[in-house]
Amino acid sequence: MVCGIAGILQPGGAPVNAGDLRAMSRALAHRGPDDEGFHHEGGLGLAHRRLAILDLSPAGRQPMPNEDGTVWLTYNGQLYDFEPLRRRLEEQGHRFRSHTDTEVIVHLYEEDGDELLASIDGMFAFALWDARRRRLLLARDRLGIKPLFYARRGGDLAFASELKALLALPWVPREVSASALVHYLYQSSVPGDVSVFEGVRKLSPGEYLVAEDGAIRTGRYWPGPPEHARPESPGSATDALRAGLEAAVRSHLVADVPVGTFLSGGLDSTAVTWQARRAVGGPLHTFSVRFEGPAAYDEGDAALAVARALDTTHHELRLGPDAVRDLPAVFSANDEPFAISSAIALHHLARFAREHVKVVLTGDGADEILGGYPWRHEPDWGRRARPGAALRGLALTGVRSLRGSVGTGPGLAEQLGARLRRLGRPDERYAEIVCAFTPEEMERLLAPDLAPLARAVWADSPLRRAYRAEGGADEVNRRLRADLRTTLVDEMLMKVDRTTMAAGLEARVPFLDRHLVEWAMALPGIEKVRGGIGKIVLRRALLPVLPKVARRRKHGFDTPLGAWLRGPLRGLLRDLLAPEAVRRRGLLRAGVVERLVAAHLGGRGDHSRKLFSLMVLEQWLSERARAPRSTAAPSLAAVRA
Template identity: 40%
Template sequence: MCGITGIYYFDKDRIVDSTLVNTMSNALAHRGPDDDGVFLDNNLGLGFRRLSIIDLSPQGHQPMCNEDGTVWIVFNGEIYNFQELRPMLEKKGHRFKSATDTETIIHAYEEFGAQCLDYLDGMFAFAIWDGRKRELFLARDRFGIKPLHYYHKNGIFAFGSEIKALLPIPQVARDLDYQTLWNYFTLMQIPAPHTIYKDIRKFLPAQAMVVKADGSKRAWQYWDIHIQEDFSKSEDQWVEELRDLFGKAMRRHLYADVPVGVFLSGGLDSSGVVAYASKVKQEPVKTFSVSFSDDPKVDESPYQKIVADKFQTEHYEFRANADILQAAQLLIQECDEPFAISSAIPLYYISKMAGEHVKVVLTGDGGDEVFAGYDGRYHTAERLHSLDYIPGFAWRGASRFITRYYRRNGDENDFGRRLQRVITWGQQTPDERYLSIFTFFTSFQKEQLLHPDIVREVQKGFGRYYQQVFDNAPKTGLNRKLYIDLKTSLADEMLTKADRCTSMVSIEGRVPLLDKSFVESAFKIPASLKLNREEGKLILKKMFSDLVPPEIYNRPKAGFVVPLKQWMTPAAFQPLIHENDSILNRPYLEKILSLNDTTGKNWGYHLFGIYQFLIWEQAEKSGVALLEHL
């Protein structure tokens, strides 16, 4: 976990000011408190903040260069196969001065150019300055584990691990993107490549880019998952292959020159990671969990204890209650934009607790997207295919009816709420409908929530990138849904959450279930071995069954649930609501606050989305700097 940033002026006579690069870099100090560095080359500047994980010596200092100083790199992440690549590069004449994986990337770039990405196995975001060509080469890892943002306007290209690294640049405007805001209230996160700001973009997973001296840039996708079901192997053969690949992945992910621990939720995926870590490591594994004293129904501490006892881990537990909601403000300022994935709040506190004991943590993220863990969503999507038999004119007529009905009755009527969602599904394509199953505010509700001028400006869709995902996905079946999840919500939601929560407290998060070889093998497994009519992750359960206690792999999927209905109270909103808000409709907000408080319906997740936006809006208007960690 490190922080990288840089700026490139296309006017070759415009010299980069070291003060500006230092300011950009210092905005990322929490990502790398161990060391910092700046490299300047006239109209180019690179900045770096280091979290030392491998080769803790000064030889790991960045920005780092090749032997003759013509190629420079800033790099965030880990290359898990760097020890295999190094001898191959040395045989080709490259000389190494450190034991870092960073230097492997430099020499791989010298040897293979942009094709070096084909050789790198890991999680990464990096920028390489090729002084001979006066070009920047940037890339993000295959699954989007490590973040990377950029600005390209006004004769400038700038990049940063987080948005906050770009905001000190005077030319970067902070204009709100209303289309992005519309999508935020649908998904509770902001899908790539967009950000809340019109002129700042996110790199997509597996995206590479070359920026030339004339101001032009070329971006491309350098990798995609190849899905081709292989029916030649039996289920037992697949299980053995997965066990072998995951064992190798765990050994790579546990390699570090600092202490390593595991986040333990009590679910199958994190329990499997703990099991394999205990198998690989000689000493007891350090595990970190959260429990909820406010709501025993979502408290998973009994399952966490089963796993911790089974593998005799050195276990630490954080007990959460409504008081931890104060971390929401810190989370927003870390993300630099609205982000309302509620499980990020307790995850921050687990990360903070883990940071007192380790510098690297392994998580169980990725198992649901690769092995079909969202079985309820898949089955719902299949049932909703029947809506396609109703002609479009019928849905359009129903839409006009429900619009009038909704304006009269609003959200107080449960029948109206359900009917409007069904009518929305009926007018969507199957892919849009699949995404909408796990969305929050409907279009009807957003039209009530947002100012009319904003509603008139936006388009009701998920954007061009989502359409590209739909076009590239397998034509039908479960693998189409898994591909969509892998390319969208995994990076924008789950991996963003893990990255921000760990970076806030200066530790590194690793994701062994997203090991490249492991995932590529998993997508060859027939879909019938992952999902049946009752449950998902069938083969993953069998893979872990020789190590994980049966109480874990036989339990229903629970998810990481936070008791938001109890936490989202009028008192929590009181400091954030303003009379003359130009974006949100205050009467509508007050209405759903009342519904959440006085009825049995759970509006907690909707309200949390508004709560997070209001915190961001307040900080944006006041220009609040990053808060001191709570």
């Protein structure tokens, strides 16, 4: 069951303040509207908000104990292998009081201790209390599908599914990290294991934390997918992928509530929907968005054609320019600045779907494991350091974007030179492809006293570190593996979790099934991306059996942001990034921002990603300044500290 979890551990034994724990739980009410539970024990307090998916009876309530109350669990997630694990535990003599996957973890810990992490497959974040040892174990799933934040004060530890629950505690640090803000501007989200606040961290994917005797240690239980490619014939690879996806979808359909799929009409969501329709046999609810506006972004016809071909019960949400009225709610779903614009459509679609189902399967993750972005994943023009190819590639990646950008004027030649120099630095090339701003643009954008952070943060980029760590893979897989550690977690999975859970909807991602990911990462890159075509093996495996419309170019749930910023969002853009507002904040150079706004509104380039990032940052800082003391951001002086 996907839920909200929170807790406090005070090793000194002082009782946890019940009001603090209730406040944390209230902050997570949207994640678990069905039930609320607490467990207090000396210096420990656990909280749980339940979204009931398996065993809807009171037997599924959390926090959940073992038979004698010496092990307690508060858990957010879904195990896809819990049924065989349960049978194994029953054979070993364990007796179950519920039909939940939660109870499987409790008994598995009794048998295997921390080694249970190697056994379980699924999406999860949990806290397990061993009362005999007075020991707390936190863990997050291998790919980071479910989030977990934590903060420390001396030996005290607090944790929660979302940052807002930690901010319900008066002692949690609220000093905004200047470097985190610059990381955000580069990547459109706060990446890695840090948060926007100093002193608050995220547990990384595949990581655990143990708190015992006042000390805390962390470690990894999953090092990542296999490093070495395993060649397969085209036929065996397509058969393996088809079988792997079928198994993943079947396991992800297990629920005691209605399940549907998000359907964009592209290859990934169509593949999941096709497998789900075959597995359920009966009616299957599907959900899509139809945009009123630029035709290039409207996938309504494609989704409807797939739904008709697969005979699903289809629901279509129409979104027009008035969809932006809910933008403050989209912003507030994230406790940190988060500027992935497809969250706008997903925010509305999740609420729409929740009227019909409690669980949806999505096609997310296919691009990251199978090479869905050829422009980003295929070995590019600079790899062989041929000047002619390099210059052509530079044109492809956006010489035009330099005009009217934050680097106009005398800095244009410098920017071109810097990009050419990065051709021989593959980690920087990879990061530049992903980032919204180049280091040169960032230096010009930031206020003079913050500008040195542009280079320092670029040098410490999680994107560059992840790329360098994957040196044993071929170039396509090197980039894909780096994506798994960075943008998959920090952008896509964060977006899916926040938008769906804000609506009380559980989203499952079959393409990120552990076995499917490990198989895909062992497949040579040439089987995934070649000649500007991505997901080659997926196309071979499924296009012959899918509706023809799935062959079209996909957009996912991208929004027509560029047009909206020139239309319904124009007023908000002008208000948030007005020169006087930018000067008053003191983080950015008002003249540079003003030129960027003018260039976009004047049609001299599409700078929507940059501008949206700046708008979200200003909105986030403004909201924090107006918030009550328990959640307020500090002054600008503290931001710059």
